Amino acid sequence: MPPRTALRKYERLESPGLWRETPAAQRREVIVGLREATLILADPRSETPLAQWSLPAIERMNPGQSPAIFSPGSDGIETLEIDDKEMIAALDTVHVVIAKRKPHPGRLRNLILLATVAALASVVVFWLPGRLVGHTAQVLPDPTRADLGQEALADLIRLSGSPCRTVPGRRAAATLAARLFPDAPPQIEVLREGLTHPANLPGNILLLPAKLVQDAKSPEVVAGYLIAEHLRAQGTDPVLPLLAHLGLWSTIRLLTTGMPGAGAMEGYGEVISTAAPPPPLPDEALLPEFAKARVPASPYAYSLDPTGETTLGLIEADPFAHEAGERILGDETWLELQAICTE
Structure with missing residues (x-):
């Protein structure tokens, strides 16, 4: 039923019209009466109702044309011609209001x-x-992680040049790795350029700037940086930032085929080389690792801060502060490590 507000101004509106009961019938003059929910068609002489149409069902057959032709529905056989502008406007208004209210x-x-x-x-x-x-x-299985680490290293080498590879130096790096991490010695790579601080890659790869190795006062200093970076890799899986760099589709491809796709690793070298230095690790996490590796913590602490003010916790709790301890590397091996970039 159309709302009363749509018909208020047209209540009891009447006009002449021409009604055709069937397509074959003659047109017949009628009085068209607009009521609350119906349109009444009556004989103009006797006022006898001839037809009654439901307002919501009425359709205009020739929008925009005159005289307007209406039908009691899309399948109705009756038609009604109206030339009265006010009645046409009333029926059009009702039609608009009803159309808006329909679901x-x-x-x-x-x-x-x-x-x-x-x-x-x-x-x-x-x-x-x-x-x-x-x-x-x-x-990800370990072999795939190792492959990803090598691909990331290759992209970094594109920026930094080949890692330092003197034979004695690499032998010394392998000796140090086995000394510090006997259960799973990492691959240690020393880079001339492209790094300002240690970093790590998937596949148990630890990266060191050449300057750090060359300027270190003792092998214990280098050992401290390796212990700290190894601990970081254990705390934050190094494959996570790499997968974030690969993006959604390359990660899906890696998961389904075991390969990220050609060129997917491109640009990760810049990510590594431009990364900000990581925040310091808490003393309570570092000290057990130094004790496990049988390495004094003080040399590393003084390398981070020569005054010792910001690393006092490591210095005071150094598990080997008052012991000679076990040598990290022999003198000759240490010199070979420091000379790893001389070729």
């Missing part, structure tokens, strides 16, 4: 579809990448 399942369906697409897009953009990266990091 629009298509519109609702479109809104639901748009909301669903927006929700899926949010999942893909904000939730899926993080979950996918975390899942991929958990299930």
